[in-house]
Amino acid sequence: MKERIGIIGGGIVGSTAAYYLSRAGYRVILFDEGIGQATKAAAGIINPWFSLRRNKPWYFLVSQGAEFYRQFMADLEQDGFNDGNIFQVDGALMIRRSDKRYTKDLSQADEKRPDSPSIGEVKTVQASDLLPLLNEDIKATYVEGGGRVDGEALITSLHQAIKHFGGQIIHEKAQFNIDKSIITIESNSTKETVDRLLLSAGAWLPELLAPHGYETDIRPQKGQLYYLQDNAWENKHWPVVMPPGTADIIPFNNGTIIIGATHEDDQGYDLSIDEAKLQQLTEEVRQIAPQLANYSIVKTKVGTRAHTSNFDILAGKVPEMDHVWAVSGLGSSGLTSGPYLGYQWSELIQHGHSTIDPQSFPIENHIIRI
Ligand SMILES: Cc1cc2nc3c(=O)[nH]c(=O)nc-3n(C[C@H](O)[C@H](O)[C@H](O)COP(=O)(O)OP(=O)(O)OC[C@H]3O[C@@H](n4cnc5c(N)ncnc54)[C@H](O)[C@@H]3O)c2cc1C
Numbered sequence: 001m002k003e004r005i006g007i008i009g010g011g012i013v014g015s016t017a018a019y020y021l022s023r024a025g026y027r028v029i030l031f032d033e034g035i036g037q038a039t040k041a042a043a044g045i046i047n048p049w050f051s052l053r054r055n056k057p058w059y060f061l062v063s064q065g066a067e068f069y070r071q072f073m074a075d076l077e078q079d080g081f082n083d084g085n086i087f088q089v090d091g092a093l094m095i096r097r098s099d100k101r102y103t104k105d106l107s108q109a110d111e112k113r114p115d116s117p118s119i120g121e122v123k124t125v126q127a128s129d130l131l132p133l134l135n136e137d138i139k140a141t142y143v144e145g146g147g148r149v150d151g152e153a154l155i156t157s158l159h160q161a162i163k164h165f166g167g168q169i170i171h172e173k174a175q176f177n178i179d180k181s182i183i184t185i186e187s188n189s190t191k192e193t194v195d196r197l198l199l200s201a202g203a204w205l206p207e208l209l210a211p212h213g214y215e216t217d218i219r220p221q222k223g224q225l226y227y228l229q230d231n232a233w234e235n236k237h238w239p240v241v242m243p244p245g246t247a248d249i250i251p252f253n254n255g256t257i258i259i260g261a262t263h264e265d266d267q268g269y270d271l272s273i274d275e276a277k278l279q280q281l282t283e284e285v286r287q288i289a290p291q292l293a294n295y296s297i298v299k300t301k302v303g304t305r306a307h308t309s310n311f312d313i314l315a316g317k318v319p320e321m322d323h324v325w326a327v328s329g330l331g332s333s334g335l336t337s338g339p340y341l342g343y344q345w346s347e348l349i350q351h352g353h354s355t356i357d358p359q360s361f362p363i364e365n366h367i368i369r370i
Contacts, residue, residue: 002026003101005349006185006194008174008208011039012151012335013327014200014303015158016072016144016342022167023079024350029192031174031185036271038202039151041223042305043250043258044335045240047092047146049112049119050105057360061313063116064355065340069147070118072339077343085154087106092146093127095288097139105141120144128149131238131251133289140241148240148250149335175208181322194231198345203269203306209318209326209367217366218314218328222267225260226278227299228292234259249292257292259285263332265307271302273345299335307331308366315341316363317355326367 010032048062109122172187286293
């Protein structure tokens with residue numbers, strides 16, 4: 001009989017791992033409290049290729065992650081859990097501060113395309129030709145392969161698929177214990193023994209590891225976004241817009257446009273809406289798409305991202321614990337890297353190897369036994 005797999009944390013990382021392992025016949029039990037989950041709050045952009053970050057392990061994960069989305073969605077579709085609205089590729093418009101950056105985008109695209117064919121065509125355009133809500137004098141780099149994900153829709157589909165393949169999901173807070181090499185997970189309603197355990201608890205990883213004598217370098221970052229709605233925007237297949245500030249414009253084909261997101265490092269795990277911060281987003285949007293600034297907000301979302309102190313992703317086996325792995329610290333690009341990380345952990349369990357090189361992700365820098 002295949003191993004019993006425990007997963008604590010059912011955001012994008014834990015749910016993807018649970019999906020692939022239950023699909024492969026493993027006996028999976030996933031615990032997810034869900035409060036403040038980053039994934040459900042995010043309506044995210046998948047367009048990682050042009051970042052100025054020079055962190056190679058990070059770039060490896062986000063570029064592989066963007067490629068992996070195509071397989072991921074095909075797998076969900078084959079299993080009957082993708083209605084086509086989870087991940088849409090209608091391109092991305094990147095508005096730059098200087099003309100030099102437009103030239104650089106074109107050369108970067110040529111350099112990166114051999115390893116990242118999903119980039120597709122890249123060209124400098126007048127932005128309003130592709131999204132008429134934008135001011136006419138704005139230039140942008142258009143990236144054909146840029147996409148967007150509805151985080152909540154993805155989690156709903158993954159959880160349905162996990163149950164379909166016989167996995168169990170417990171929507172409760174859990175903790176774990178290891179006694180003479182036996183791993184148990186306990187929540188209010190159940191206590192389970194598992195052979196292997198993944199801690200994919202996002203910003204809450206420190207509180208899972210603290211009782212075991214570990215200090216974990218993960219800090220919470222609050223993110224807020226809001227929704228606008230107009231039936232006239234339905235089925236337009238508009239690209240997502242990434243201006244220089246934080247107020248991305250993310251059109252969905254159901255007539256929704258999402259504006260976001262904020263990045264607040266001083267609010268801990270607070271989940272209340274801060275109207276002043278939303279207003280700042282609106283003022284940024286007004287600079288490039290004045291019409292949008294006049295719409296009323298129809299919905300808001302708040303979630304808590306996880307960051308390490310140097311913004312590295314934390315992934316690997318927990319030091320001095322057998323059969324326990326942790327993944328966290330995905331930050332602002334976790335919708336892009338998360339599915340790939342979850343999938344690679346499932347590969348490790350199934351085949352004993354994955355593409356995640358432990359030397360590129362020194363987990364002992366972020367999880368320290370005290
Ligand atoms: C507003 C916003 C916008 C974003 N936009 C983008 C974007 O455009 N592009 C992009 O790539 N990324 C984006 N992100 C980042 C991305 O959403 C996150 O990095 C990613 O979703 C993190 O996934 P995760 O699985 O690690 O954690 P989470 O999604 O936070 O999931 C962790 C889960 O673990 C559960 N949990 C914790 N402790 C326990 C416990 N003890 N027992 C049971 N359950 C527990 C939590 O309740 C939660 O449900 C955005 C995030 C936010 C908040």
